[in-house]
Amino acid sequence: MVFASLEFLFYYLPAVLLVYLITPKKLKNALLFVSGVLFYSWGEPVYVWVMLVSTLIDYTAGRLMARTESRKKRFACLIVSIVMNLGLLFVFKYSSFAVGVFNSVFGTGIPDPGLPLPIGISFFTFQSMSYTIDLYRGKISVQKSFVNFAAYVTCFPQIVAGPIVKYGDIASELEDRRVSVGDLSDGVTLFITGLAKKVLLANTIGEFWTEIKALDYSTLPALTAWIGIIAFGFQIYFDFSGYSDMAIGMGKMLGFNFPQNFNYPYMSKSVSEFWRRWHITLGSWFKEYVYFPLGGSRCSKLKTVRNLLIVWLLTGLWHGASFNFLLWGLWFGALIVIEHLWLGRLLKKLPGAVSWLYTSSAVLFGWVLFDTATLSDAWSYFAAMFGGGGSFADYGTLAIISESAISFALCIFFAYDAVSNYISRIGGDNSRVVVVLRPLVTCALLIACTSYLVNSGYNPFLYFNF
Incomplete structure (x- = not known):
């Protein structure tokens, strides 16, 4: 269930x-x-x-x-x-x-x-x-x-x-x-918000990745390959963060305050920042029980590099038992080591758009390793992203763009903190607009999610295997 x-x-x-x-x-x-x-x-x-x-x-x-x-x-x-x-x-x-x-x-x-x-x-x-x-x-x-x-x-x-x-x-x-009326209200709202992220955003955008992933990578147009992995990036974010929001919301209904697990990771301007915003509780666990006991960064540069690589090797293994996950962990570990040694200082000096583009590209390359079955499949997909499929786009690409445009627009909008910033500007959760609209929006989202679940057979849960 x-x-x-x-x-x-x-x-x-x-x-x-x-x-x-x-x-x-x-x-x-x-x-x-x-x-x-x-x-x-x-x-x-x-x-x-x-x-x-x-x-x-x-x-x-x-x-x-x-x-x-x-x-x-x-x-x-x-x-x-x-x-x-x-x-x-x-x-x-x-x-x-x-x-x-x-x-x-x-x-x-x-x-x-x-x-x-x-x-x-x-x-x-x-x-x-x-x-x-x-x-x-x-x-x-x-x-x-x-x-x-x-x-x-x-x-x-x-x-x-x-x-x-x-x-x-x-x-x-x-x-x-104790569970107050406010706790119940906040918990229900957060739960349904998470449900909407998972059902209305992750599932919808994920169907395009499922379709593209099943194609022959040797003939996959480059633009289609990029659209596919970007779709997966949004799918896994809204799927996992949606489940985290649902869990935290239910915790509130039961009287618990569970820790935050995501904080708009796709806004990050370095890989290190991305992992401070993504699956926060896993990062905290490894930091507390592995990285710090090894010495953390309170030792020589060589030992700090060793400590980071050990943590990220274990992080890859935590996600799955395959060479893809091992390489995925080492990929991010290597990038974080490089940022720790010198690249992090450079990223702070570069224009924000450049730092964001570097981070987003690095994360997308990581997702290829994460969600392909074998290293051979990953290499084939990388090749397709850079023209190995023989073309930049075809009619199938145009069809996918037209079908997925609305889903991508919604994912881009909600992957960033535009809504929370707007709420802050108008006075926070206690502002009149929020007090009036929140229950209406929450009910509308529940109805939309229920309708989707009744009528759609596509409802994967990506982190079920971890």
Whole structure:
């Protein structure tokens, strides 16, 4: 079950929310735990145990850690937590890739395990590990209630696609939270806004990328190739940020304040800035638990370069087990290293349009690696972008331009902060115009999204496989 589905919108979410609001305070976390397991089981009944095992491992490690003052014993508990969680990740996400590489290198014939990837495993294992790491560091207090901890790990709004919420971010809210009318209103508005981004923008523009991606790259006109990858860039942004907005909105309805996950990344004027604005909670996780422990930038230039490349190699692997994702991570890691060493200073001196064009081009090249099946496909697509298909445009290109013009215009408009700037200029969320129009626009968006979901069969979720 996904958020952008009629079953979730009109059955699951209203039912859970209604029961949640009338449930006594002491039982709310138990309801969250049960509803999270039910939500996950709906889409992944076979592997719900993986999420529960990860939860139990880290809860037990935390309790054992709290019972001893011995640094060695606390460290042993932490190591068990990390090894077990990463072990689950390796078995289900990376074992097939590892076996394939091993067979290729050594000429062996080890069978491919072929295990299906449990939904959201990269999200809930990282989230759960943040608890034991921060507990070991003394940054948070132990959670004695298994139900409360399980409610944190299995909280259905962000279990399959984030944001990745560190335990310390919502520790106090797990113990005591209240839902005001304002919270409900803001949560519903943000949820429907995210739904519209996913359904009306991501799905619509994504259909053009799906069409272009299926063509023969060896004869693909250059302009068509550029239109296709730009369409994917918008699709993945509105798809993922839309889901993040829906998760944050549902969090507000339940009394939680989840962290922001996107901040208009396509406005960025450097790759480093782009990644400060894109999937913010993942970047924060790697910075907090990998980059800083390695020494961050508080060491020699050579070690800083090493630290950045390690983080970005792991970021690529987090997204998927393939050479495409590895190269995708190293591509951005290399660019960020170059910006750190000298290019960043130059970009600040260049006209903003030039810096933006460099950043946008670099990101688009990255998306080619991200969404093609193999490195060979990626190279073929790169070649098409630069004329390898033999032509600049054809009649098919003109047809795509005419069909996609409105979708592109809407995506360009909403990918930048024009709306939020306008709201700020007229007095913010409490201005008369916003107070009057917001409920009307929200209702109109819900009707439009419902109509789309009823009538369209195209409704992918790009981050479902991470």
